[in-house]
Amino acid sequence: xxxxxxxxxxxxxxxxxxxxxxxxxxxxxxxxxxxxxxxxxxxxxxxxxxxxxxxxxxxxxxxxxxxxxxxxxxxxxxxxxxxxxxxxxxxxxxxxxxxxxxxxxxxxxxxxxxxxxxxxxxxxxxxxxxxxxxxxxxxxxxxxxxxxxxxxxxxxxxxxxxxxxxxxxxxxxxxxxxxxxxxxxxxxxxxxxxxxxxxxxxxxxxxxxxxxxxxxxxxxxxxxxxxxxxxx
Numbered sequence: 001x002x003x004x005x006x007x008x009x010x011x012x013x014x015x016x017x018x019x020x021x022x023x024x025x026x027x028x029x030x031x032x033x034x035x036x037x038x039x040x041x042x043x044x045x046x047x048x049x050x051x052x053x054x055x056x057x058x059x060x061x062x063x064x065x066x067x068x069x070x071x072x073x074x075x076x077x078x079x080x081x082x083x084x085x086x087x088x089x090x091x092x093x094x095x096x097x098x099x100x101x102x103x104x105x106x107x108x109x110x111x112x113x114x115x116x117x118x119x120x121x122x123x124x125x126x127x128x129x130x131x132x133x134x135x136x137x138x139x140x141x142x143x144x145x146x147x148x149x150x151x152x153x154x155x156x157x158x159x160x161x162x163x164x165x166x167x168x169x170x171x172x173x174x175x176x177x178x179x180x181x182x183x184x185x186x187x188x189x190x191x192x193x194x195x196x197x198x199x200x201x202x203x204x205x206x207x208x209x210x211x212x213x214x215x216x217x218x219x220x221x222x223x224x225x226x227x228x229x230x231x232x
Contacts, residue, residue, distance in 0.1 A: 005119060006030040008049040010040040010066070011081070012059050016104075020053065023108045024115070037061030044070050051119055054098070056082040064096035071097035077118045077159055094199050095206075099160045117187050122159045134169045136230040139208060139217055141169055148208065155207050160185065164200050165208070168218060168228035177225040201226055 009020050012035050021031045032047055034040040037058045044052060052070065056063035067078055080098040094101065099121070102114050134141040140149040146162055148155045157165065163185045168176065176184075178194040190196060201220075205212040219227050 004028060004030045005050040006032060006047065007051045007053060007115065008032040008034065008040065008043055008047070009053045010034045010037070010058070010063075011053075011055040012036065012057070013055075016055070020111065023112060027112055027115075029115075035059075037063070037066040040066050041069050044074055044076060048074075049076060050122070051115060052076055052078045053115075054078055054080055056080055064092055067096040067098055071156065071158070075156070075159060077122045079114055079118055095203055097158055099158050113189050117189060118159075120187060121163055121185070124163070134172075136172075137216065139230075141165065150208055150210075157204070157207060160200060161204050161207070164197075164204055165228075168226065172228045175221045175225050175227045181226070197226075 007024055007029050009017050009024070009031060010033070011017050011020075014035065017033045017035070021033065024031050032043055032049055034043050035058075037060050040052070040054065040058075043049070054063050054066060058066065061069075063080055063082070067080065070076065070078065077100075078098045080094075080096075080101040081104060082101060083104040100114055100118050102111060133143065138151045141147075142149070143166070148157055148162070148165065164181065167181060167184045178197040179191070181197050182190045182193060185200075186193070186196060201218060202212075205215055205218055209215050209217060217228055217230065219229055221227060
């Protein structure tokens with residue numbers, strides 16, 4: 001019998017936890033819950049859930065701080081749940097290490113679609129057969145272990161950031177459109193969300209580029225897309 005995936009729901013409003021729990025359990029997931037940031041961090045470390053649904057506003061810690069602390073020891077997929085729809089708040093959540101976000105109020109089918117998509121991306125990122133590492137100009141990607149290094153130092157990436165880098169590496173030298181990257185990295189249901197690609201490229205550059213404002217590896221082709229090319 002296949003192991004059921006476990007999802008940690010973090011929200012200080014019990015009614016939201018109960019509503020989300022009903023939908024998750026109806027879809028076959030096990031559900032853990034926490035009503036504050038400290039407990040969420042402890043639960044993630046102890047229980048090792050397959051996904052965290054993390055509210056942005058909590059009574060003790062902001063969701064982005066919880067996300068950052070979790071990222072210090074885990075690459076568990078995280079969906080940030082926020083009542084703030086402003087783009088800056090979404091960028092802030094993604095920059096702190098979240099893999100996706102959803103804005104309250106949301107429909108149950110939208111939530112479940114996001115959950116399935118993020119879990120699917122995490123599963124697709126799992127190591128499979130041994131393939132040759134990619135290495136150029138100090139940047140090395142170990143595909144078998146999903147580890148990334150620059151000048152010998154390991155760089156911690158989220159599942160989404162890793163899949164984005166892998167897509168760029170696999171087609172190194174080719175210009176990849178936002179539409180192509182959305183389908184390759186995020187999957188169905190994200191058509192037209194070009195800002196997701198822009199934000200993820202920005203986060204990836206902050207981590208792998210020696211000078212993010214003057215990229216060595218990931219270059220933008222205005223009006224076309226993005227290409228991974230080593231420095232001349």
